[in-house]
Structure formats: structure tokens, C-alpha cells
Amino acid sequence: GAVVSQHPSWVICKSGTSVKIECRSLDFQATTMFWYRQFPKQSLMLMATSNEGSKATYEQGVEKDKFLINHASLTLSTLTVTSAHPEDSSFYICSASHRGTGGGGYGYTFGSGTRLTVV
């Protein structure tokens, strides 16, 4: 089945530094990937849509200069949190869409998530 690998699974960084999170589709090509953020006991909030070979589309309220997204190939998208602050600490998750077989329909595969802690 379709697999999305996300790395690292957790990271601790100092305030003011930048952190890069990678999202790879291992056995399918993903022209579109999505990046989400999830706070404890909250729903996943879409941050941006990453399009291969073009600029990402950000949701309202998400700072594009702070959350840099690069989708350089059909299997890799990266999210860089620049000048991280403690309030950026969260669970970041990527996903990619594919013509899956689960449930007989068009499924989305999610990465396992990255727990970012800014100290």
C-alpha cells in the first residue's frame, strides 16, 4: 500500500533556530502534499498545500515566511520552521493523496508525524 515517510519523528531545538521536516512518498508519486499542525486534543489544522514544482498555497493565518515549504520532486516535500519559538511547538503531519484501495475510494496517506519542541 501507499506509504508516506516523515522524518524526524521528534526534534528539540533552541528558540531562534530553524528546523526542517521531510515528507517522502515511498511507493507512489505525489504531485500534491499537505502539511498539518495538531495541538493536544485538537483537530488537525491544514497549514499549506505543497505542489510539486510550484509555490505552496498557504491557509489563512499561516505565515509563509516562517513555514517554508519546498516540493522539489514528486516524492519529497519539506517544511522548514524558521526562527522557531516555543509557541511553534506542536505535532506536524504531512499527507499525500493517491488512488488508494482502502474503503474502495480515494484515500489520503499520512506520515507518522513530527513532534517539535522549541526550548
Next chain:
Amino acid sequence: SQKIEQNSEALNIQEGKTATLTCNYTNYSPAYLQWYRQDPGRGPVFLLLIRENEKEKRKERLKVTFDTTLKQSLFHITASQPADSATYLCALVRRDDKIIFGKGTRLHILP
């Protein structure tokens, strides 16, 4: 703006019984609706999808219904097992393929 609500934050069900989770949405007519399972510290795992012209979809012990008049979906797990304990997310898929998630229902299957 579109809203999606899962009416129970947590639900305790005795093992062997049927667990029923509810998802209601407003201000939109989605092309389809999905259900995911999420374990602590992990990304969501896709379970089932149901389209707007479908009333019911089944997969093994799982069943999803979709009532576009009531703007509601029900998710059932029959013969529930402790391993079914997790958070279950309802997701509305917009026609631009973006997903709006509910907050989820934490299901506890009691042995």
C-alpha cells in the same frame, strides 16, 4: 466557514458491543467524507470513505453511514475489541481536495 463536529470527546464501550460515533457538519456539501484512526503520537490512518451519493459503506467490522439531509455521518465498530481503542477522526473533503478534520472522539473499549 465549514464546521465539522464530533459530538463526543470520549466514549467508553464494553468489549463485544457496537461503538457508534457521530459526525455532524455545517455550511458545506462535501464531495465525500472520510474516517480515520489516530493513535497517540502518530499520524491518522485512513479507514473508510463514503461519497455523497452513497448511504452506507462497510469494511469488515466497520460501517459508515452518510445522511446528506441531516448533514451527518455515523461510524460503527461492531464486536468491538480493546485494540479498537484510539481516537477516530471524521474528515470532510472539500471539492478542492482539502480536508477539514473534526477534533476526534477518543474511544475506549473496556475489557
